[in-house]
Amino acid sequence: MGDYKMYDTSKSQMWKEIFEQPRAVENAVKFNMETIKSIAAEVKKRKINTVVFAARGSSEHACQVGKYLFEIYCGMTASIASPSVITSYEAIPDYSNILLIGVSQSGGAQDVYETMKACENQGGVCVSITNVRDSLMTRVGSYYMNCECGPELSVTAAKSYITQLAIISALAAYISDNNDFIDEILHLKEIVSESLLIEDQIRKIIPLYRNASNILIFGRGLLYALGLETELKIQETSYLDARCYASSDYQHGPIAATRRFIPTIFFIADNHTNDSIISLYNRLKKEYKIFSTVVTNNKNLIKDADEIIELPTNHEGLKAVFSCTIFSQMFSCLLSIARGYNPDAPEGVSKKTVTR
16 A cells, blocks of 8 residues: 555644634534533423524534434434525524524524524524634523634635534533533543544545545444434535435435445444344345445454554544544545645635525
């Protein structure tokens, strides 16, 4: 494979910001803790059992993880809003007794703002999470939380995504009153720091993907939600047709398009969903002879993977979401550089994208 360390990341702002993330997640939780506890107290006092997220892009992918967390740990019905219902169809869903969380790096998402405004007008609990103070979305709702990760200079979101994920996870933890969940939140800095140690493993596999035109990504549950962000990161940095599927969905039709020459990435680090994705992996390996990279905290789960990225052994479930986030960011940044692109400035992508 040649010198896998040859990919020069010294000029990449994205790469620099990846390594700022241990402190970023610590700050995101620390400086928003009182607000998180206040929101949790109001949700419990009002006996709110529905949470709706409103977001786009990477922010929506953070919310996809949150959707699982709120349903698993809080017993709340969770959904992702369709802002066009309000902005295009001029309909108003009943948001009178829900928790609505609007998320945007720039805070300038007009359609998310309109969704939040509808919730506020009806008396629901409305929360905004942005990385820009005094932005549009901070003007609405009862609660505001800042990502506290400092300016993000790379257009490709890294630390804004992971801090949004940290804040949403922390909110679910304190609503749930689950002590083990809360303990994980309080140790996010260590979890992310440990995850950064997989760098050399990722550098070694980049030559295997450098000339690909398609990549398939598989996960289930929490790691499917994370896989959606992996898909986006690869698409915008390397201009590849990367596609993520839940292992449960892939067999309901898309499997017919499987081809041996399309490389695959499997996230297998969640005891609740491992069996499902291992079953799909075994089928694709047997029937299609796929080339595979498996990202896992237990290499013994898969015997015949072409490449394995070993996460820390205790990174399972939610911890694995954060460590697989680091994998996704490093992989995307390095692949972009290897293909001769600039991961900091994807073509056609803006830091502030406004939709209605």
